[in-house]
Amino acid sequence: MSLSDFNFKRIYRSKNDELDRDFIIPALRRSTSYDRGTGYFSLSSLANFTNGLIPFIRSGGNIRLVTSVDLNPEDRVIIQKGLAIQESSVITKLNNDILVALEDSIDLLKLDVITNLIAANRLIIKIAYIPCGGIYHEKIGFLKDSEANKVCFIGSQNETYSGYNLNLESAVVLTSWTGDSEDIAEQESYFEDLWNNRVQGLKVFSFPEAVMRSLFNKYKHSGDLEKAIERLEQAFTSQLTSSNKVKELYPYQDTAIKQFISNGYCHFYEMATGTGKTFTAVKTVEALFEQKGKLSVIVLVPQIDLQAQWQHSFAEIGINSYLFGGLASSVETEKNFDSFIISSFMSDFPVVGISTYDTFFAKLSTQMKNLPTDKMIIIDEAHNLSPNQIANLPEQFPYRLGLSATPERFSVAETTQIVEYFTRGIIETYKYTIEEAIENNFLSHYLYFPIFVNISNENFEDYQSYTRQLIYLENEDPRDEEKIVDIRTKRSVIIKKASCKMDRLRTLVTDGKYNFQNSVIYCGQGKDSITEESIIDSVTKILAVYGHYNVSQFTSKTGDRVKVLSEFERGYYDVLAAIKCFDEGVDIPKLDKIYIMASDTLTRQTIQRRGRVLRKCTETGKTIAYIYDFVVLPPEDVTAGMGVRPLVVNELRRVREYTRLADNRTKINKELEAICSFYGIEEENRNETEFDENN
Numbered sequence: 001m002s003l004s005d006f007n008f009k010r011i012y013r014s015k016n017d018e019l020d021r022d023f024i025i026p027a028l029r030r031s032t033s034y035d036r037g038t039g040y041f042s043l044s045s046l047a048n049f050t051n052g053l054i055p056f057i058r059s060g061g062n063i064r065l066v067t068s069v070d071l072n073p074e075d076r077v078i079i080q081k082g083l084a085i086q087e088s089s090v091i092t093k094l095n096n097d098i099l100v101a102l103e104d105s106i107d108l109l110k111l112d113v114i115t116n117l118i119a120a121n122r123l124i125i126k127i128a129y130i131p132c133g134g135i136y137h138e139k140i141g142f143l144k145d146s147e148a149n150k151v152c153f154i155g156s157q158n159e160t161y162s163g164y165n166l167n168l169e170s171a172v173v174l175t176s177w178t179g180d181s182e183d184i185a186e187q188e189s190y191f192e193d194l195w196n197n198r199v200q201g202l203k204v205f206s207f208p209e210a211v212m213r214s215l216f217n218k219y220k221h222s223g224d225l226e227k228a229i230e231r232l233e234q235a236f237t238s239q240l241t242s243s244n245k246v247k248e249l250y251p252y253q254d255t256a257i258k259q260f261i262s263n264g265y266c267h268f269y270e271m272a273t274g275t276g277k278t279f280t281a282v283k284t285v286e287a288l289f290e291q292k293g294k295l296s297v298i299v300l301v302p303q304i305d306l307q308a309q310w311q312h313s314f315a316e317i318g319i320n321s322y323l324f325g326g327l328a329s330s331v332e333t334e335k336n337f338d339s340f341i342i343s344s345f346m347s348d349f350p351v352v353g354i355s356t357y358d359t360f361f362a363k364l365s366t367q368m369k370n371l372p373t374d375k376m377i378i379i380d381e382a383h384n385l386s387p388n389q390i391a392n393l394p395e396q397f398p399y400r401l402g403l404s405a406t407p408e409r410f411s412v413a414e415t416t417q418i419v420e421y422f423t424r425g426i427i428e429t430y431k432y433t434i435e436e437a438i439e440n441n442f443l444s445h446y447l448y449f450p451i452f453v454n455i456s457n458e459n460f461e462d463y464q465s466y467t468r469q470l471i472y473l474e475n476e477d478p479r480d481e482e483k484i485v486d487i488r489t490k491r492s493v494i495i496k497k498a499s500c501k502m503d504r505l506r507t508l509v510t511d512g513k514y515n516f517q518n519s520v521i522y523c524g525q526g527k528d529s530i531t532e533e534s535i536i537d538s539v540t541k542i543l544a545v546y547g548h549y550n551v552s553q554f555t556s557k558t559g560d561r562v563k564v565l566s567e568f569e570r571g572y573y574d575v576l577a578a579i580k581c582f583d584e585g586v587d588i589p590k591l592d593k594i595y596i597m598a599s600d601t602l603t604r605q606t607i608q609r610r611g612r613v614l615r616k617c618t619e620t621g622k623t624i625a626y627i628y629d630f631v632v633l634p635p636e637d638v639t640a641g642m643g644v645r646p647l648v649v650n651e652l653r654r655v656r657e658y659t660r661l662a663d664n665r666t667k668i669n670k671e672l673e674a675i676c677s678f679y680g681i682e683e684e685n686r687n688e689t690e691f692d693e694n695n
Helices: 019-029 043-047 050-058 073-080 088-105 108-119 161-165 181-195 209-219 225-242 251-262 277-292 304-316 330-346 357-364 366-370 387-391 412-423 434-439 457-474 481-496 499-511 535-546 561-569 603-614 644-660 665-678
Strands: 011-013 033-038 062-068 123-129 139-144 150-155 170-175 203-206 266-271 296-301 321-324 351-356 375-379 399-403 430-432 445-454 519-522 551-554 575-578 593-596 624-633
Touching (some): 019 170, 019 304, 050 108, 050 225, 150 181, 266 277, 266 412, 296 304, 330 351, 434 603, 445 603, 445 644, 457 481, 499 624, 519 603, 535 551, 603 644, 624 644
Parallel strands (some): 321 351, 519 575, 519 593, 593 624
Antiparallel strands (some): 123 203
């Protein structure tokens, strides 16, 4: 594994990238030396890189680091007079800069590895200062692998925990194999002068022995570096097996992969939302690669949010991936695809490309024939394929994996065609249901709270008018199915946009009895009938003005949805106001509440939305999730007549599905019994529904 195998970006910015996860850790995993000049330094930054440092150390890697100490005028006088640099004031300053920071942010086992690295003389630190005032404040770094490939980065981030995880920072990257060799050589020459104290106006001296002894006394507990690494790896293993966060395969995931292998490396994973389909698929790629030794993989996703999540999932196990379409521009897609093809023939590591559906079927599908024989296709959320895409599923991939929690489509023939493409008609899909996941504690339990609201008389009159038209159309011979669907759609919009929902939301936010922190609120499309502004804008204003929440919208028009998700996950936003595109694939474990103001009657959407909020999160200790659902009932004074039954039955169909697995289902079922009795809906009719693709 070499540096040239990794697709480095030219510029990394911490608002869009995680500099440690996306850049430093993958680079360290491929390197044998790391030189760094930085204005400030704490061992916590290196300890934060342990996922990359352990392979780096075992490859014989060494680190040279030059950092500064911010000396006060009295310290400078001592130095200028030629007195010993290790005197107490300087030692104290270094201790404060390095030791205090790491005590707050690192566990002891990571520190044990770092201090043993220093003791083995494989991490050498030098201190730079400017005698006449000011501080050494450069940020430059170099990484080199066993094949003499080189990476140089120049940026704003210090070698501190904050520099990589909290601050707004950026780094420009140069790579020797892309024509930057001369620029890198020039910077390397400067670093050698810096390391050897040959830079005019700057003094560089060895790390004080006293500070080193203080580090060893406090944090060095193992006898040698290998023992320290072994203890840390054992702790990682123990943490993974006890953690709720999926890092090792659960038994049901392992079973799925074994079935994939036994079926000639083809399968379809029909796994409940939140049970780790992506992780299982990534581990499937690993298992296939172990058997084949060479592998090219193309992953197809319906939207850009999933592109980012798949890229992150592969990066977590050290596999770089190329993006086609979506997050990659046309020029980047073309460049990435050329690199993907070349790497497929040259690399001894799995080569992965992640494409949007549209880009693959419109531009790349036929070119995939040029790949080597060992190639695999993975299609995520496969139920989203269009009829034309289903008809053109590529046959040139011998290894296939389909993923979906709900593969069923309206057309049984299309569902069969999708599934059999992946299973080759030999075996059934591998199923792992949401019931099993909740029962076995792989997903959070949840509480469901239907918020019953009565539609206004004006809105209900419109609903009744469309109901009359439907009755007439459904009794015609022959039936005009297209017209029926159109009227049903228009009738469903009445419910989605019902003004009573907005009135109740305003009340909920104002009286403070409901908590919208760390939640997603699903909005309807179109305009608010009262304010004449878009529904999502009205929702956003209510939450921001009346509730003082920090809100971001999350729609197909949101400029950088990946960035919005990242900022929501980090707590910058309290609430996301979403329209549909948050339904599938988005993975935010810390999310613990959803509010549903608009929904379809499709069971798939109910399942997908529930799955969004049921993922467990060790970071927050989440064990229970909350689902709040605005359920529309007829006007308060209307209990029977035109439109009453279809409205109540259609709305309660969704309610029953959410209630079915909720921890408070006994209480909700009693409420539903009372509602059905109130509207005279008999037991045998309570689960009936009109088919409505859009309601």
